Amino acid sequence: MPERAVANWRFVAARIKLGWHTQEAFVAAYEDRARELREQARISVRQVRRWESGESTWPNRDARRVLQAMFGCQLGGLGFARPCRPAERQADELGGQLEEYDVRRRKFLGLLGVAPMLDLEALDHLTAATREARHFGGPELLGHLRTSLDEVARTDGLTGPHEALPTALGILAAVDAAARAAEPALRRELLALGSRGAELVAWLHRDTGAPARAIAYWHHQAKEWATLAGDSAMHAYVLLRQAQAADRTDAARMLDLARAATDGPWALPPRPRAEAFQQQARALALTGAGVEVVARALDQAHTALGLADAAAGQATCTGPLGDGYTGQRLMVQSAICYREAGRSERAVELFRRHLAAGAFAPRDRAFFTAQYSGALVAADEPEEAACAAMESLALAADARFGQALSELHRTANDLAPYAERPAVREFRQRLSELTVA
Template sequence: MPEHAVANGRIVAARVEHGWYTQEDFASAYDDTARALREQARISVRQVRRWESGESTWPNRDARRVLEAMFGCPMEDLGFRRPARPSGRRPGERRRQLEEHVRRRTFLGLLSTAPVLDLTALDHLITAANQARRHDIDLLGHLRTALDDAARTDGLVGPHEALPTVLGILTAINSAARTAVEDLRRELLALGARGAELAAWLHRDAGAPAPAVTYWHHQAKEWATLTGDGAMHAYVLLRQAQATDRTDATRMLDLARAATTGPWTLPPRPRAEAFQQQARALALTGARLDEVARTLDHAHTALGQAAPTHGPATCTGPLGDAYTGERLMVQSAICYREAGHHDQAVSLFREHLATATFAPRDRAFFTAQYSGALVAAGEPDEAATTAMTALTLATGARFGQVLAELHRTAEDLAPHAKRPPVREFQQRLVEVAAA
């Protein structure tokens, strides 16, 4: 992917800010608005993708009318570039600050904590980005803090709240890197690789189409390659393996293996996670249990080589610093579940979910996996009760992967639909899906 092929972050942030979390949602809302305005033009998801990729730089007259009605702002504030003259030639590069109505939600924090970036801080950040040739500004510090706060927001309240912030940060990084001196440019792109990997995860968990997830994974690998960060390149391969659907276990296995065998060296903690992902993929391909267990042993060995952590893990800190022994154990339970050894999976879940501390999203996901293992182990009532716990954790934040796992549990519980706990869970899941 060429470096200049950066998504139009402004229109992406604006549509997410308005609640259109997928390109399909946005295309549908566009068509509804067009009908209300009595415009004949309709758009496809392909056209939305062209706008967001920057391939289409200036909408036609009918589209401009609809977009202005939807967002209430000029086209330039959605990242489009007005042609210099009717021939359609592009004007010179023009940078504008993000419009305040987009910033307000995009860059504000959540809960009772301080904002990720209030409007004053955002103005400082954008100004710093535009003056990135100077060495006496704390541009990287602003961006790192903002990215770390966005990652924490995701773990607490979900991808829909964190995604606009991350897209805004990536827009600032891309803008600053174009004019920065070499040393600062390298640091910006290294930080951008972290942010792009996070953006890929957030898009996936928010239910975005697969090409959006792939785009950000590719961008993360490109920036990691440009900065010579082989470990980050390998880490993105691991994250791609984790983002691979369980029905494509061979690809999942290839990606996870590449993370540990390529021309790079992963630090011990993400190396352990890559071995665990290999074990899950092996289980999904029908490998023998002793091979799955042996691969998990490799994960424990790698984790045993890791230095102790100091303080809470952050998005911009050491790679994979959040990977702990307790996380490896609950993910091992997932591997045994995939291998069909449900009693062993249930035993591991019961022990380690009860004793370990996880962020709300992670606890919800592991609890959803636990509910599925309980169904397979012949405990449908406990499975339904456990699934309700996960659903309660996931509903407000709309943790996408958790909800997907709970739908999987609901399908497994279908033969037990007459049991009161099962019926209650399935009814609640339907209500959440409808909402």
């Protein structure tokens, strides 16, 4: 790969935005469009990887025609750069040699500090930051990378995963580029930070509805970097997040992962340990365990949370693990466990008491309210369920909070027997319109 090759995150972002979440899916779409255009050119996953890594910066003539038809824009809009003529290249190299170190340093920190960094112009900044990251190190670099990741996580909670994902990928590229050239001590810290970022990217993929293999890839990357950084607690935390990402139909795997997070050769801090016990309770409910078994797991969660030595802080991507896990959040998640255990009245009681009292980001409130609506259906309160579902939909629609919308579809199915009731009909119609749009 050329020494100055830089990941082409504009192309990655454009592909994800159009629904091609994996390189394999993009290759299949490319092949279909090439046949429509009667182009003989074919590509492989390896070729897509070369485009996205920056190893290949300008597609051939046939590929350019297919790509322009697929994305509806010129190649420059996808992050590709037309090769320079020899004279231009010599001028560029000379200019690079004359650039002063402190100018480059200020430029890098300025590029990385752009916020909220959620559009394609900002993605260009991050691509440049990836290139510059190789030349700097130390606390200043780590501080800016941490701030950038925390900003992306905060924005995701407010406006959703689709805009945040390209930026998060760009930041990870900067972390990876800096780590490759860093001294051992700094490399260790960068890999630990990269593990946090990779776990966030797995979460964002999950909330966009990406295929399971894409989510699994980033969970694997997070565990690899955590292991290389010697961060065993983060390794356990990723196991917890994998348990949370497990499908409801695979409760046995969910339970295994949640138990591994608490029982493995690592020590989770009290707050994420409490969350892991709560996840065990949900998995137990899904496997058909009795409500008393579910309650015992929730008691373990409360005991673990009681060992936390301070009030919960603001939830961040790079701060203490699980620092935003509060008693209110545990109680709302306990309501989900009781819903899964078939105790809908108990679930509704907990939702009513703690959902109103808790301070939750819009994404979390949308998800918990969607769960509440489902519990209301099971408790034979369809009109109130439809009202709660409408409240959740109002939060989730514009930001496209994927997990909340998935739960709302579950509620809509449960409400099918009450489809003629006005509130139910309105909710199901609005959800259907959103799906079509």
